[in-house]
Amino acid sequence: MELTTKRYKYKRIFLLITFVVILPFLFEEFIIQFYHLDFENKTFYDLLNTGALLLFAFPVFFYLIRKTDQTAFYLEQQHEVNKKIQHKLELSNIELAYNANHDFLTGLPNRYQLFNLLDKMASERTELAVLFIDLDRFKSINDTMGHLSGDQFIKLVSIRLKQATPLGTQVFRHGGDEFVILSELPNYRSIEIAEGVLESFKKPFNIHNTTLYASASIGISHLPDHGADAVTLIKNADRAMYQAKEQGGSMYTIYSLLSQNDEHKQLMLENDLRDALETDQLLLHYQPVIDLETGLLKSFEALVRWKHPKLGLVSPAEFIPVAERSMLINDIGTWVLETACRQVKEWHAVNSDIGLAVNVSIRQFRNPQFPDLVKDVLEITEYPAHLLILEITESMMQDDWESIRIIDEIRTLGVKWAIDDFGTGYSSLSKLAFLPIDYLKIDRSFTMEMLTHPPMQSIVQTIIDMGRNLDMELIAEGIEEAGQSLLLQHYGCQFGQGYLFSKPLPAEEIEQAYCLTTLMKVH
Known part of the structure; x- marks a missing residue:
């Protein structure tokens, strides 16, 4: 121009x-x-x-x-x-x-805006809470329903989160299936916010006329106790979230400074655990399950142990969470299942009725290849499927539709299922009736209080009656006294395990203790 x-x-x-x-x-x-x-x-x-x-x-x-x-x-x-x-x-x-500054899918403020705003607010305020939210088992929705349905689910979650959070909070999408709630309310109210979010997830989501139940794991960090800048606060909230997920999900955890001190030890354990399978450091102990009426051997529960070359015997409570976090649990779980099946199969030469129970972790249970893996192990070891019991916890049953699908697929092989530590989790009794479960294992915390706290006897009897009415068999854990065994038998519990009968023992000691020549009656 x-x-x-x-x-x-x-x-x-x-x-x-x-x-x-x-x-x-x-x-x-x-x-x-x-x-x-x-x-x-x-x-x-x-x-x-x-x-x-x-x-x-x-x-x-x-x-x-x-x-x-x-x-x-x-x-x-x-x-x-x-x-x-x-x-x-x-x-x-x-x-x-x-x-x-905003997420294109949900319209929520994105991670870039989160960090900018959090840094600004952290320099101006004396209290601030960060809630890091990760959806449990979101991958299964993408795998089974497709990514378009997964995107729709993320949109519905974003709406649910905005509805569940009070004034003084702001919801951000951190990325993928992760969200962050930034709270300007007093720090003590972060627990109230987390509980409100978990409560909101109890309502089902509807995607293309399909009803889905979902849950979330939440980690919480506070300014100034857990950090003074955006990077530190979000990192520590993320760590707390993983602690919640390791405990089964569908819960919240507040970041603890003690966990930071354990990181070096956990890192060492993780590195050593990678070599444990290849160097035969893992071993199995077996604890017998006894028929309370006859005193005869019913089955064995296989329990993994780690004999560390420097630390000695490492508790499963210490290394299993490490294996869960590092994804080594799938390899360890496969080794446990195959090794236990081979061992008990050998004992079948003496007694072909001996059963086997094996614990299944949440990551194994949610692994899409898990049903095929169980089938392969049964074929390789030639172990009778009807004598195998897979044990899961109540917290793993939150996603009913997905849980039932996995359980039914494996049950077609003839394998039985048990809910371990029953009574300590968050199972809805109304849902329990629809789950294809064969056994309920009464947690040891109930069994051990029966003689010293009489009201506990009513609770145990209620659990036993409920299980029997649902055509489930009952196994009581933690039996240490004869009086406990007699009460449980009187209430109708069929099986029990605990130190009264035997502590978990290596295979060699089991063979010596039971001889495995006849069904041994327990005195």
């Missing part, structure tokens, strides 16, 4: 010089010479000069005026166009700024 204006300027100067100066002068000279005019009065020359000027100047002035009007109109149009372009650019900049 600037170049066009400059060209028009030069063109106008050229026209003015040509039509106002040069052509009138040449025309006047031509007329005088052609007609041989010679006026004595100078006024006639002035009139001739004026006429010539008017003759040539009027058209050019008329042209220039019209051109000026056209240019002005063009400039006005161009100005309007420029205003529209500028408006579009402003809208584009607003949109770009919004997209840079």
